[in-house]
């Protein structure tokens with residue numbers, strides 16, 4: 029039984045139709061990888077699925093009901109990892125994410141340092157920890173592994189597996205392979 033179904037989505041960015049006729053469906057525990065060249069529309073699709081960019085046409089269903097009819101309810105289902113990390117530079121990691129989640133991304137040693145002193149990869153790991161910290165039915169991840177070293181990629185994959193094991197879904201754009209079983213791919 030599919031929980032999330034997209035039918036013939038069309039998305040404008042600025043003046044241009046960047047995506048048209050995009051359809052897919054995901055079951056609980058499913059993972060969908062978005063592939064495509066720079067500018068293909070991966071980020072635009074993720075934003076639209078999050079309700080941040082309007083759909084020009086098409087339908088998005090959650091459990092067979094219009095997903096975006098109640099924006100607040102939809103936002104509450106989503107763990108969002110954008111292109112830009114939503115981390116606060118003046119606060120420490122421990123001030124913005126529970127310590128248990130920092131451990132999951134190997135950031136415990138940096139928990140009490142102002143976030144502005146973290147490296148790009150460490151900030152990315154903090155943003156991932158923030159997504160993983162609260163249970164969300166759907167993770168929308170824009171190039172989650174960019175800038176991560178191999179140990180951090182392994183930890184990220186473990187978090188993805190845990191999300192799927194509890195019935196959560198993942199949609200991620202990526203230019204690199206993501207080594208997880210039963211992945212579906214949407215080429216844009």
Ligand SMILES: Nc1ncnc2c1ncn2[C@@H]1O[C@H](COP(=O)(O)OP(=O)(O)OP(=O)(O)O)[C@@H](O)[C@H]1O
Pocket residue numbers: 041042043046064065066067068069070071072073201
């Ligand atoms: N805010 C915006 N206003 C106008 N056009 C935009 C905007 N954001 C993106 N675009 C355009 O929409 C198209 C799709 O961009 P998008 O960022 O979704 O691609 P992408 O597949 O995520 O690319 P990348 O692999 O480089 O991250 C591009 O042609 C881009 O120039």
